[in-house]
Each structure stands twice: as C-alpha cells, then as structure tokens.
Amino acid sequence: MRDFTLxxxxxxxxxxHRLDARSKILLTIAYIVAVFMAGNLIAYIPIxxxxxxxxxxxxxxxKMLIKGLRPLRILLIFTxxxxxxxxxxxxxxxxxxxxxxxxxxxxxxxxxxxxxxxxVSGTSLLTLTTSPVVLTDGIEMLCSPLRRIGFPAHExxxxxxxxxxxxxxxxxxxxxxxxxxxxxGADFSSGNLKQRATAMIPLLVPLFISAFRRAxxxxxxxxxxxxxxxxxxxxxxxxxxxxxxxxxxxxxxLLIAAVVLSKNLINLP
Amino acid sequence: xxxTIFSLRDVNYIYDHGDEYALREINLDIxxxxxxxxxxxxxxxxxxxxxxxxxxxxxxxxxxxxNNMDTQESKFIWDIRKCAGMVFQNPxxxxxxxxxxxxxxxxxxxxxxxxxxxxxxxxxxxxxxNMLEFIDSAPxxxxxxxxxxxAIAGILAMLPEALILDESTAMLDPSGRKEVLETVKKLNxxxxxxxxxxxxxxxxxxxxxxxxxxxxxKISLDGTPKxxxxxxxxxxxxxxxxxxxxxxxxxxxNRGIVxxxxxxxxxxxxxxxxxxxxxxxxx
Numbered sequence: 001m002r003d004f005t006l007x008x009x010x011x012x013x014x015x016x017h018r019l020d021a022r023s024k025i026l027l028t029i030a031y032i033v034a035v036f037m038a039g040n041l042i043a044y045i046p047i048x049x050x051x052x053x054x055x056x057x058x059x060x061x062x063k064m065l066i067k068g069l070r071p072l073r074i075l076l077i078f079t080x081x082x083x084x085x086x087x088x089x090x091x092x093x094x095x096x097x098x099x100x101x102x103x104x105x106x107x108x109x110x111x112x113x114x115x116x117x118x119x120v121s122g123t124s125l126l127t128l129t130t131s132p133v134v135l136t137d138g139i140e141m142l143c144s145p146l147r148r149i150g151f152p153a154h155e156x157x158x159x160x161x162x163x164x165x166x167x168x169x170x171x172x173x174x175x176x177x178x179x180x181x182x183x184x185g186a187d188f189s190s191g192n193l194k195q196r197a198t199a200m201i202p203l204l205v206p207l208f209i210s211a212f213r214r215a216x217x218x219x220x221x222x223x224x225x226x227x228x229x230x231x232x233x234x235x236x237x238x239x240x241x242x243x244x245x246x247x248x249x250x251x252x253x254l255l256i257a258a259v260v261l262s263k264n265l266i267n268l269p
Numbered sequence: 270x271x272x273t274i275f276s277l278r279d280v281n282y283i284y285d286h287g288d289e290y291a292l293r294e295i296n297l298d299i300x301x302x303x304x305x306x307x308x309x310x311x312x313x314x315x316x317x318x319x320x321x322x323x324x325x326x327x328x329x330x331x332x333x334x335x336n337n338m339d340t341q342e343s344k345f346i347w348d349i350r351k352c353a354g355m356v357f358q359n360p361x362x363x364x365x366x367x368x369x370x371x372x373x374x375x376x377x378x379x380x381x382x383x384x385x386x387x388x389x390x391x392x393x394x395x396x397x398x399n400m401l402e403f404i405d406s407a408p409x410x411x412x413x414x415x416x417x418x419x420a421i422a423g424i425l426a427m428l429p430e431a432l433i434l435d436e437s438t439a440m441l442d443p444s445g446r447k448e449v450l451e452t453v454k455k456l457n458x459x460x461x462x463x464x465x466x467x468x469x470x471x472x473x474x475x476x477x478x479x480x481x482x483x484x485x486x487k488i489s490l491d492g493t494p495k496x497x498x499x500x501x502x503x504x505x506x507x508x509x510x511x512x513x514x515x516x517x518x519x520x521x522x523n524r525g526i527v528x529x530x531x532x533x534x535x536x537x538x539x540x541x542x543x544x545x546x547x548x549x550x551x552x
Contacts, residue, residue, distance in 0.1 A: 009367065009368065009407070011368070011405045131367065131368050131371065132366075132367045133366050133367065133368065133371040161365065161366065161367070162365065164367055165364065165365060165366060165367045165408075168407075168409040169361050169409060172409070213362075214359075214361070214362045217357060217359055217362035217363065218362050218363065218365070220320075220325060220357070221355075221357055221362065221363035221365075221420075222365060222375075223325065223350075224323055224325055224350055224354070224355040225350070225354070225365075225375060225376040225379060225423065225424070225427070226347050226350050226351060226376060226379040226380050226427070227375070227379045228347065228379065232381050233378050233379060233381065234377070234378050234381050234382055234383060234384055234387075235378055235384060236370070236371060236374035236377070236378060236384065236387050236388075236391075237371075238384050
C-alpha cells in the first residue's frame with residue numbers, strides 16, 4: 001500500500017525540476033491533450049519520445065515511473081482484455097470457442113492501454129519533479145486571476161498541500177487499523193462484494209475519527225504559527241519564467257504538431 | 270531583576286461546552302530565560318494553561334500578558350504567537366508541508382518575511398536543532414524525535430522569545446524524548462529562550478529552573494525541583510509520582526540511611542552514596 005508514487009516528490013536537481021511550476025502544469029495539460037489526440041499507433045511514437053526525453057532530463061529513475069504504474073496494473077489488464085475480446089470490427093483475426101479477436105478490438109486494446117500508460121507516466125513526472133508545495137503554489141498562481149470572481153485560489157492550494165502531506169500518514173494509519181482489526185478476527189479479504197464492503201466499516205470509522213482529530217490539531221498548530229489566510233503572505237519559492245520554460249513550451253508545441261501530423265498524414269488503423 | 274515575559278492575573282478559564290472551571294484563579298509570572306516545567310495529571314489544566322499563553326485560548330476572566338501585550342486584544346495576536354511559539358504533542362499533526370525546508374518556511378511565510386531572508390533563517394533554525402542534513406527530507410520518513418525537532422525549528426525560524434512545549438515528548442520513545450529535551454535545554458542555555466515544558470514525565474522536570482505542579486485547575490506547588498520533590502507524599506496526593514532517584518533516596522532514608530534531601534539525578538545519587546561509603550570506610 002505504501003509504494004505509490006503519485007504525489008511523491010523525487011528530490012534531485014535537474015532541468016525539469018528547475019522548470020517553473022506554472023509551465024510544468026500547463027505543459028502537462030498540453031501533454032494530456034496530445035495523448036488524447038493521438039489517433040493512431042504512429043502518433044504514440046512522438047509521445048513516447050517526449051516522455052523518454054522528459055524522464056531522461058528529469059533524472060528520475062525509470063524504476064520510479066514504472067512503480068507508479070503498478071497500482072494500475074489490474075485496470076490496465078482489464079482495459080486490454082475487455083477491448084481485445086469484445087471489440088467490434090469486420091475481420092476476425094482469431095477465434096477460440098466463444099472468444100474472438102477482431103481487428104478493431106485489437107487496435108483499440110493497444111490504443112487504450114497505451115493511452116492509460118502514457119497518461120499516468122507522463123503526469124506522474126509532474127509530481128515527481130515538483131515538490132507539492134511548489135506545485136500548489138503554481139496552481140494558486142495560475143488560478144489567482146479567478147480570485148476576482150470569488151474563487152478561493154489560496155485556500156484551495158493550501159487544502160491540496162495538506163491533503164498531499166497527510167496521504168502517507170493516513171495510509172500508514174489505515175494499515176495499522178487494518179492490522180489491529182485483523183488481529184481481532186476481522187476479515188477484509190474474503191466474502192462477496194457486500195460482505196467486503198461491510199468489513200470496511202470498522203476500518204473507515206476509526207480512520208475518519210482520527211482524521212477529524214488530526215485536522216483539529218493541525219488547525220491549532222497552524223494558527224499558533226501565525227497562519228491567517230493568504231493575505232500578507234510571502235513565499236519561500238518565487239516562481240519565475242526562464243529560458244528553459246520557453247524551450248519546454250516549444251517542445252510540447254512540436255509534440256502536438258507531430259501528433260496532429262501523424263493523424264492526418266498517415267492513415268493507419 | 271529579570272523581566273517577565275508571561276504574566277497571568279486572576280485567570281479563570283471555562284470551556285465553551287462545560288460549566289466547570291478548567292483553570293481557577295491563576296496568578297503567575299514567568300521571567301525571561303527561565304526553564305519552567307509544568308507537571309500535572311490528566312485534566313489538571315496544564316494544557317489549557319499552555320494554550321492561554323499564546324492566545325490560542327482567551328481567558329474567561331482575568332488577563333494574560335505576553336511581553337506586556339494582552340492576549341484579549343486581537344491586534345496583538347500575531348505578535349504574541351510570534352513571540353511565544355508552541356510545539357504540540359503529536360509530531361504528525363503539526364507538520365504542514367511535505368519537505369522539511371518548506372515546513373520550516375511555513376511560519377516565515379505567514380508573518381511575511383521577505384523571500385531573500387528565508388533560506389538563511391531556515392538553515393540557522395535547522396542547525397540549532399541539529400537537523401540541517403534533513404532539509405530536503407520528507408517529514409513522514411523521519412522518526413518522532415526528529416519530527417518534533419523540525420517542529421521546533423519551524424518556530425525558531427520566527428525568532429521567538431519563548432517556546433511552549435505541550436507534552437511534546439509524550440508520544441516519543443525514550444531516545445526521542447532525550448533528543449528533544451537536550452535540544453530544548455541547549456536553546457534555553459545558549460540562546461536564552463524561555464521554555465515552558467509541560468510533561469507528565471517527572472524525570473524531565475528535574476533539571477528545570479522552576480517546577481509548577483497543577484492540580485484541579487490550580488497551581489498547587491511552585492518552586493525549584495528540589496523544593497517541589499522534597500515532599501513525596503504531597504506530590505503523590507496530586508496523582509503524580511516523584512522522580513526515580515527522589516523515590517530511591519526516600520526509601521533509603523526510611524530505612525535509616527543518612528542521605529541529604531533533594532537528590533534528583535543519578536549523578537547526585539552516585540556522589541552521595543560514594544560520600545557515604547567513604548565515610549563508612551574511615552570509621
């Protein structure tokens with residue numbers, strides 16, 4: 001349960017780490033758009049190249065990225081298998097009893113699985129190379145124009161920082177409660193769906209109570225450290241656009257261009 | 270004489286949801302640079318007292334002055350909290366950020382310190398608690414004692430005059446407790462920071478300049494550790510225990526062994542026993 005990388009910062013110094021958080025967020029959004037625009041398998045080549053380049057530049061070990069995919073493995077297998085066997089298409093490529101693999105099914109299976117893999121690995125690069133505080137600073141600054149229409153940009157960013165900070169703590173706690181309940185005979189792993197859901201109640205109730213208590217404690221600790229909202233607050237991390245940000249935007253523009261070109265020029269399935 | 274930093278006059282405190290006094294008629298002056306230990310069993314009001322000292326709670330009656338600023342006046346509240354920082358019991362529930370550096374910066378950001386000044390202050394604060402090498406670590410990877418030292422650094426960076434530790438060692442293992450106590454003692458000794466050390470571990474109060482014993486919302490005893498622990502029976506009547514060495518010397522005295530009063534540490538005990546042994550040899 002502890003080995004998810006989403007939201008876990010990998011602290012090294014690299015070009016990608018030094019990019020402005022705002023540009024990294026915008027780049028990631030552009031990247032997601034590019035992944036969704038990929039109309040055929042050829043289009044994944046520039047995307048793959050982009051992810052590999054970014055990963056290489058970020059000095060994040062490939063193992064970390066692959067570890068981030070691990071919690072998704074069941075979803076990935078599901079996506080692949082379902083699309084493979086239940087896809088439409090005119091040509092039957094393979095038939096064994098009730099199982100048929102059709103051409104469109106096969107290409108969809110590969111397509112959707114790749115899309116998921118690229119979405120997760122690309123976006124987890126954002127959280128691996130950006131400390132959550134800087135990340136939320138970036139979100140706050142990107143959203144701050146909306147403050148004029150009453151959008152609570154600072155409050156939202158603070159909530160996200162705290163949520164990220166407490167994920168490992170609460171995961172650890174859930175683990176502890178689960179062990180304690182198992183030691184007293186609770187069964188979390190057998191029975192049908194309804195039984196399993198019911199078995200979760202003795203886990204969720206103490207977890208919620210403790211989360212509320214933690215929230216109360218934290219509020220008091222924050223207040224005694226003079227927290228009083230976003231007004232008059234200075235920052236440790238000041239965001240500044242630099243030359244590398246410009247290059248990053250150029251590269252993502254090239255990526256989108258390549259994806260669009262592959263869609264229009266090459267008519268492969 | 271030395272200046273007072275905390276001054277409480279006729280303070281009563283009643284929680285919103287109850288009608289019983291949590292604190293009753295507290296009159297207390299604490300001088301700058303003092304190391305004050307506050308002892309008391311659960312529900313004796315010691316944590317409530319701590320929260321009155323930096324304006325987290327406002328007294329129902331009476332006044333609390335911190336550096337001559339009244340906690341009741343809201344315009345002073347941030348200056349008061351800057352002056353009297355507070356470390357809480359649960360190390361996990363007071364760290365806001367996901368990186369040690371950012372957490373220490375949190376208080377500085379709140380009080381509007383310019384960005385250029387922050388790195389130096391952060392380094393200094395972490396150095397003072399001996400945690401500089403962990404500046405880029407994630408708090409959840411640290412031990413309890415280390416987390417508490419980060420929490421202390423977060424306050425130190427704001428350059429406080431006083432540090433209030435509300436049972437900050439209660440959830441730590443013995444080595445973590447020692448780490449935190451040694452750190453705080455050093456800050457008191459070398460930087461002259463006033464320390465309010467709230468605990469239910471008697472041994473931790475032994476080296477304080479002054480010990481307050483709380484019972485039933487009142488300050489029942491107030492004096493040096495020697496004075497306070499000299500009467501074991503009285504301490505026990507407040508639901509507390511005496512420090513181990515005080516207990517041992519009490520037992521020895523009861524058995525007719527001649528020992529002076531006020532032995533509180535192992536070192537004292539060793540010295541006195543050796544003295545006794547040498548004088549027996551001479552006879």
